[in-house]
Amino acid sequence: MQILFVEDDAMNRRVVRDMLSVAGLEMAEAPEAETGLRMIDENAYDLILMDLRMPGMDGLTAIRKIRARSDAKASLPIIVVTADMGSDIRHQSLSAGADDVMMKPVAMNVLFETIGKVLAERGDQALI
Secondary structure: OEEEEEOOOHHHHHHHHHHHHHOOOEEEEEOOHHHHHHHHHHOOOOEEEEOOOOOOOOHHHHHHHHHOOOOHHHHOOEEEEEOOOOOOHHHHHHHHOOOEEEEOOOOHHHHHHHHHHHHHHOOOOOOO
């Protein structure tokens, strides 16, 4: 399973990468949304983890751009990973096209449960 984490904070990327590696999963990293969108163009991913607050393009805009694609990548599973505690952040994320939302700091059990739940809801075979 190939996962892309679009997140501007290097420490957050490292923590999630280390968690995923425990299950033998590989994670590519994009430090901002524009790079993430280019990486999606150039590579095959099974799942996207997306931060919301980044310099330049925010995560909600990036999610909308992914969902507006005219190819199969428009339906990639996307999980928002955010520290934003706004009362309507879940609604905004789901409305933009995210499949689910996780709060930072990410706990390993929540990471794997959320990935498994999203893949199961989509009918994808869970690889973790």
